Amino acid sequence: MASSMRTLTVDLGDRSYPIFIGPDLVANSALYQPHIHGRQVMIVSNETVAPLYLDRVESALTDYRLARVILPDGEQYKSLEILDRIYTGLLQNRFDRRCTLIALGGGVIGDMTGYAAASYQRGVNFIQVPTTLLSQVDSSVGGKTGVNHPLGKNMIGAFHQPQCVIADTSTLDTLPDRELSAGLAEVIKYGLINDPEFFDWLEQNMTALVARDPAALAFAIERSCADKAAVVAADERESGQRALLNLGHTFGHAIETGMGYGSWLHGEAVAAGMCMAAAMSGRLGWLSGQQVERIDRLVEAAGLPVHPPREIPAERFLELMAVDKKVMDGQLRLVLMRDIGQSVISDDFDPQALKQTLYAV
Numbered sequence: 001m002a003s004s005m006r007t008l009t010v011d012l013g014d015r016s017y018p019i020f021i022g023p024d025l026v027a028n029s030a031l032y033q034p035h036i037h038g039r040q041v042m043i044v045s046n047e048t049v050a051p052l053y054l055d056r057v058e059s060a061l062t063d064y065r066l067a068r069v070i071l072p073d074g075e076q077y078k079s080l081e082i083l084d085r086i087y088t089g090l091l092q093n094r095f096d097r098r099c100t101l102i103a104l105g106g107g108v109i110g111d112m113t114g115y116a117a118a119s120y121q122r123g124v125n126f127i128q129v130p131t132t133l134l135s136q137v138d139s140s141v142g143g144k145t146g147v148n149h150p151l152g153k154n155m156i157g158a159f160h161q162p163q164c165v166i167a168d169t170s171t172l173d174t175l176p177d178r179e180l181s182a183g184l185a186e187v188i189k190y191g192l193i194n195d196p197e198f199f200d201w202l203e204q205n206m207t208a209l210v211a212r213d214p215a216a217l218a219f220a221i222e223r224s225c226a227d228k229a230a231v232v233a234a235d236e237r238e239s240g241q242r243a244l245l246n247l248g249h250t251f252g253h254a255i256e257t258g259m260g261y262g263s264w265l266h267g268e269a270v271a272a273g274m275c276m277a278a279a280m281s282g283r284l285g286w287l288s289g290q291q292v293e294r295i296d297r298l299v300e301a302a303g304l305p306v307h308p309p310r311e312i313p314a315e316r317f318l319e320l321m322a323v324d325k326k327v328m329d330g331q332l333r334l335v336l337m338r339d340i341g342q343s344v345i346s347d348d349f350d351p352q353a354l355k356q357t358l359y360a361v
């Protein structure tokens, strides 16, 4: 077993599972075997990731009856229509309820494979093998799965926890810089939610992270996963505090849907969304101007946008924000900040502060 591997646990009672983090893990059969219960394994990947890593994953699984489904690459394919290809592959191969699905790719593949696993024959096992920074620090952990609808991001889905997460940090070597930055948005998010010490560390180490320093990346991935695992363990189905993980997402999802899926990367939209949440918190008097500035500077240093696209007028932005899973009885709830490292879920804000934030673009 790789000596530099770290293992964290998502503590969910009898559904607890490990997150393995370290270099050179994708071909390590010992990591998969205890988490595969039947003999049938379906690997789901996409046209970009499969040529890079599929052979290595398959080399670790020679004891199983293997099948594969390779999907087109892109957020615009995270749809019910493309999801059907996974079900078709499972049925054509006569896979039964003891099969295991393996998601090899970024958050799009992870979310789609997880949802296929949640729904195929009312639920089968799956393993997450995340290959983007964003999926290693966020989407592979916590069991949110699903697809987009043309009218709303991630609107169709289910909670379905994986058997384990294998986060091979070596796979990040082939990740484009723009995608690395997108992942850093979710990393910054954890500092802003409830980990001010991590936020300070990120301010000191953002240059090293952008330069892909292995030690800095390993620390950031582990800390992010630990922060997320703690929130998920306390509130798996988002009846309360888990909604904090959506900091920047109500604004961000509006950007993604409004611009057309795939135009802005999810992490870019979240980055601008976090800056909008910070600006609004500043308008409410909850953050100082200096704190808002610190957040913008860190997001900028990660190579991310601090402003939303000008193409979405404020009225349209508000319409898009109304299609959000945090809306309850028609009331918009937002994740805002009372301090750096102290985010809150609130429906008790001056609507003028929201309007001013949108019209300030």
Ligand code: NAD
Pocket: 046, 048, 049, 052, 073, 074, 075, 078, 105, 106, 107, 108, 109, 111, 131, 132, 133, 134, 135, 138, 139, 140, 141, 142, 143, 144, 145, 154, 171, 172, 173, 174, 175, 176, 179, 182, 183, 266, 267
């Ligand atoms: P992605 O899955 O589209 O991957 C980004 C790009 O990188 C793709 O082109 C992909 O093919 C490519 N890629 C992946 N791994 C690579 C590698 N190692 N080398 C080279 N290229 C590689 O995007 P993402 O940023 O990973 O994930 C975004 C998605 O995750 C969104 O759909 C978002 O809604 C979802 N998400 C889900 C959760 C959750 O809790 N389930 C959390 C955050 C985000």
Ligand code: GLY
Pocket: 138, 139, 141, 142, 144, 242, 245, 246
């Ligand atoms: N990314 C939000 C969540 O997992 O809850």
